[in-house]
């Protein structure tokens with residue numbers, strides 16, 4: 236479990252994002268030739284998802300309290316890629332309207348809840364970049380990273396140029412899926428998902444917790460889904476929980492939805508033991524879940540971090556060793572499900588060159604477990 | 611990507627009269643006429659007198675139960691040449707119904723799914739609807755790439771009439787779209803297809 240080093244209030248003012256600076260001109264698409272790179276600091280602050288040399292699904296839910304000074308310090312983390320990711324979102328929404336942002340009409344109250352949660356969190360955790368000023372329901376929102384200074388009436392959609400959820404999440408890093416509680420389960424009612432890892436939100440809209448997890452192997456049999464749902468249904472506003480998940484993606488490509496699979500799946504056949512270090516990216520998903528106060532909905536954010544195997548070796552050598560072991564011993568069912576059956580061997584072979592077999596600490600890095608390693 | 615063994619498919623019921631109903635609507639298609647006949651047979655004459663039957667004679671397997679259905683005295687029988695028209699008929703009928711209506715659906719998964727879309731629009735709850743699968747296991751498939759819907763898909767791999775891609779049909783089902791998901795079959799290496807098979811489950 237987590238030890239909180241700071242409270243949300245005192246954490247403000249020491250934002251890691253500002254210190255690292257921003258790289259506003261990156262691209263996550265083939266057209267932009269995947270112009271993307273991580274600084275050393277950006278890599279070492281990531282929520283590295285392998286606590287052990289062996290990896291398997293687990294009930295890895297813990298209270299989402301600030302931990303350390305990396306990605307787990309803020310309620311919603313931003314990093315040096317913030318500006319580029321916001322631009323990527325705008326571009327994806329324009330290219331495929333209706334595919335990445337579906338919202339059922341009865342979710343409007345939850346949309347305002349979400350706007351409030353994101354803006355309050357950003358303003359509290361990164362006051363040098365964001366300011367929220369409330370005068371009753373007249374709100375002023377300043378986003379200096381994107382150059383915005385807007386006023387609107389909270390709760391009145393006519394005072395915003397678009398849905399409140401779209402407005403807020405176009406200025407946020409990561410994806411946001413909003414679920415309503417209905418008949419003892421959670422049903423997907425809206426989502427901003429321009430960084431989907433291999434599923435379709437249009438297709439999943441309206442599905443319940445067990446239905447949209449249908450394609451995942453083992454989860455049901457291991458009893459994880461049952462326990463996770465019970466846990467989530469007991470969530471209270473102000474007491475968020477988090478988990479991490481991971482996958483692999485070829486190229487630093489954020490948008491890997493089922494809809495555009497014909498565009499990106501061929502890349503999976505291009506990986507060799509020689510080029511795996513540059514092509515294969517670890518895709519870390521930080522998922523902090525919140526109960527929303529007015530609507531009683533639950534928001535499931537997915538903040539995605541991409542880092543190439545070569546960057547891991549260069550900036551976080553112990554994490555690269557750990558990843559080698561976790562990948563090498565990964566259950567074949569998970570290899571298939573996560574979609575890297577074709578280049579699993581190449582990635583393991585490439586990483587093997589950088590693993591001397593030294594023993595590594597266990598536990599997540601933000602809980603005092605495995606650290607990135609000396610460089 | 612998991613193709614088979616996905617746990618999102620609907621679980622079907624067996625049609626039996628719902629005693630709490632003040633009025634009943636029984637809609638079926640092709641082989642779904644069988645369950646309708648069985649349902650009408652076990653209803654009381656009072657229940658039958660407040661039951662409207664909709665039947666589409668479109669059938670993948672060629673079964674037609676119209677003559678047997680006509681043998682019952684009901685509040686009315688509407689016969690349609692196609693499933694699409696039967697679902698439109700259901701829409702029109704539910705538009706005029708009141709609280710206490712119970713709905714019974716029988717037939718292919720595609721017919722039940724599209725009828726459920728209509729029922730959901732009229733706010734019918736899950737416990738006010740019974741669904742019984744009958745006949746072939748042909749599926750309605752949504753193409754993830756061009757959003758085209760194909761009815762009566764009978765093979766694991768087929769060519770999408772919307773975009774011409776070969777799609778593999780996953781066992782993943784969306785109630786909102788009333789369809790299974792079709793995804794490019796040779797997405798990673800052109801021409802490298804997954805095993806084809808008859809969709810018989």
Ligand code: HEM
Nearest residue numbers: 292294295412421434447448450451463480481482535573
């Ligand atoms: C209510 C919020 C949640 C939403 C909206 C959500 C959504 C999803 C979706 C859409 C997928 C991909 C399924 C596919 O392949 O089509 C997925 C995968 C998964 N989910 Fe969730 N999930 C939620 C909460 C959880 C929780 C609380 C847990 C566990 C404690 C969990 C465990 C998993 C696992 C293990 C996978 C497979 C990931 C992989 O191997 O890459 N999920 N989830």
